[in-house]
Amino acid sequence: MLKQRVVTAIVLASVFLAALIFLPVPLFSAFAATITLIGAWEWSNLAGLSRRWQRALCVLLSAAVIGLAAVYLDLGALAHGDALAPGLNPEQVLGFRNLLVAGCLWWALALLWVQGYPQSALLWQSVWMRALMGLLVLVPAWVGLTYLRVLQDGQWLLVLLVAVVACADIGGFFTGRRWGKRKLAASVSPGKTWEGFAGGVAANILLAIVIGLVGPASIGFWLLIIIPTSLVSVLGDLLESMVKRQRGVKDSSALLPGHGGVLDRVDSLTSAAPVFALALLAGGWPLG
Secondary structure (H helix, E strand, O other): OHHHHHHHHHHHHHHHHHHHHHOOHHHHHHHHHHHHHHHHHHHHHHHOOOOHHHHHHHHHHHHHHHHHHHHHOOHHHHHHOOOOOOOOOHHHHHHHHHHHHHHHHHHHHHHHHHHHOOOOHHHHOOHHHHHHHHHHHHHHHHHHHHHHHHOOOHHHHHHHHHHHHHHHHHHHHHHHHHHOOOEEEOOOEEEEEHHHHHHHHHHHHHHHHHHHHHOOOOHHHHHHHHHHHHHHHHHHHHHHHHHHHHHOOOOOOOOEOOOEOHHHHHHHHHHHHHHHHHHHHHHOOOOO
């Protein structure tokens, strides 16, 4: 099982890096949209849509929403700019800001639902309400990834986003395993503890310090960007765990050998991406 997990992880990392390095912005956005739609297929099962036509309808609806968002953001204009860094006009920046703010507001609501589980299930337990949750989870993540890729040093920023999520996960795992006692959300994910949560944040504080020492901005700047992203990355994991618990399943699918489904690998990224992107937008990146 461990060998299978390692091989799958290497393949996934290779595909991500290849897409990041070799795909121009419009194609990278399309690549991210494809992953998003695979996630929508898996989420439709978590929502309780068992028939194939229902799940296909859920994917088509997700594709339509992504398409409308692409038109709203005028992403077609990116195809006419520089392939590596086409830049954004003020109207596009405003469009991204509006969608990212909406996505972050959704995660604020999701936090309340996770905290209130299982009582909060009365508000979202219906099949179509859970399907709507999938749209709110996945589409803002795609918007965030696309925005980051368009920015100056966008490829590096996307690698940093993945590093923040990994630090929160790895730091949380080892700290929680060694010192974890107080449950973070016992009714949602009994294995997570406040000590592990603090360990993940501590790991990201160290990451922010390192980036501040070697990168183009100050330590203070990166602390203000990375810490909120680290905090909210845990929420993506908890939300999917909550929905899986309600559905009575362990994994979102069996697509990735040893890892479950795509959603099981990107759940933290779905919440981290819009927050990271909005924090950079609010912080004035690119600087200078």
